[in-house]
Amino acid sequence: MDNKQEDKVKTENVYNQQMQLLLKIQELEFTAIELNLYLDTHPDDQQALNLYNSVVPQLRKCIEAYEQYCGPLFHFGMATSQYPWQWINSPWPWEM
Amino acid sequence: MYFNQYRQSLNYPPAPNMPGIPNKLSYPGGAMPPLQLARAYVPWQHMGQVFSPAEALAHGTLFPELVSPYPG
Numbered sequence: 227m228d229n230k231q232e233d234k235v236k237t238e239n240v241y242n243q244q245m246q247l248l249l250k251i252q253e254l255e256f257t258a259i260e261l262n263l264y265l266d267t268h269p270d271d272q273q274a275l276n277l278y279n280s281v282v283p284q285l286r287k288c289i290e291a292y293e294q295y296c297g298p299l300f301h302f303g304m305a306t307s308q309y310p311w312q313w314i315n316s317p318w319p320w321e322m
Numbered sequence: 323m324y325f326n327q328y329r330q331s332l333n334y335p336p337a338p339n340m341p342g343i344p345n346k347l348s349y350p351g352g353a354m355p356p357l358q359l360a361r362a363y364v365p366w367q368h369m370g371q372v373f374s375p376a377e378a379l380a381h382g383t384l385f386p387e388l389v390s391p392y393p394g
Binding site for chain 2 (some may be wrong): 250252253254256257260261264267268270273274277281
């Protein structure tokens with residue numbers, strides 16, 4: 227494998243890891259909002275509350291990791307921006 | 323027959339007038355069938371087993387009892 231090919235494989239691996247992390251964030255975010263809505267009508271459900279309380283820190287960890295290594299997910303998110311301004315670099319939802 | 327006359331005949335209190343909706347019931351057969359107001363029921367949900375986050379996103383719900391794919 228020559229250097230060019232190696233670089234290409236490396237880039238693809240990084241991209242795949244980024245997509246994996248983004249998918250994980252979508253999954254955890256969806257689970258969190260489902261539990262959020264359920265708890266709105268079932269505020270005394272201890273099991274649902276426990277699950278919600280375990281999902282939210284996992285989600286936050288994934289978001290922090292993504293923003294640190296891949297770029298911003300939110301305006302004024304968990305990480306500051308490298309130079310140049312990173313906002314337009316992240317894949318948009320329809321590019322996943 | 324007017325709607326509220328019909329309600330009165332069933333000992334129901336008169337319905338409030340709704341703007342834009344005529345309060346006269348037109349029924350071509352003449353005789354009025356017994357009418358009831360619509361009633362909605364929503365059973366209470368109890369959380370049991372739930373999907374993993376990946377399964378939940380794929381199914382569009384965290385709750386297996388709420389999975390209802392559109393056929394076709």
